[in-house]
Amino acid sequence: MTTLDNWRKSSYSGSGDGNACLEIANSRTHIAVRDSKTPARATLTFPTGAFAPFVDALKWRKSSYSSFGDGDSCVEIADCHSQVAVRDSKLPAHGTLTFPMGAFTRFVEGLKSPTAHLR
Numbered sequence: 001m002t003t004l005d006n007w008r009k010s011s012y013s014g015s016g017d018g019n020a021c022l023e024i025a026n027s028r029t030h031i032a033v034r035d036s037k038t039p040a041r042a043t044l045t046f047p048t049g050a051f052a053p054f055v056d057a058l059k060w061r062k063s064s065y066s067s068f069g070d071g072d073s074c075v076e077i078a079d080c081h082s083q084v085a086v087r088d089s090k091l092p093a094h095g096t097l098t099f100p101m102g103a104f105t106r107f108v109e110g111l112k113s114p115t116a117h118l119r
Contacts, residue, residue, distance in 0.1 A: 004032050007039070062089055 004025035023036045031051040034043045046054060063074040076092065078085045084104040087096045
């Protein structure tokens with residue numbers, strides 16, 4: 001693989017030293033990602049066509065009930081193809097629950113039904 005020297009920081013790296021997120025570099029055939037706090041430690045490398053599906057799988061969405069106050073008072077979910085990941089929006093780094101897509105869909109539909117009985 002070609003040496004990547006065109007590293008760019010994520011727009012989410014924030015103010016200050018800007019080392020609170022990720023860096024990305026690309027060539028014609030590969031995209032690489034590394035931690036901006038420890039760039040020499042490890043790098044994930046993807047074929048160019050595999051990167052977009054990977055990023056799409058990581059998109060977390062907050063519950064519509066999280067819009068009150070500071071916006072961090074509920075849950076976030078991410079669709080990961082055949083599974084759904086759920087985490088606490090107040091403590092996103094403390095763990096994720098993963099459910100098969102069908103089971104999660106049935107669970108949510110059961111919550112919407114006024115006649116649903118939990119067993």
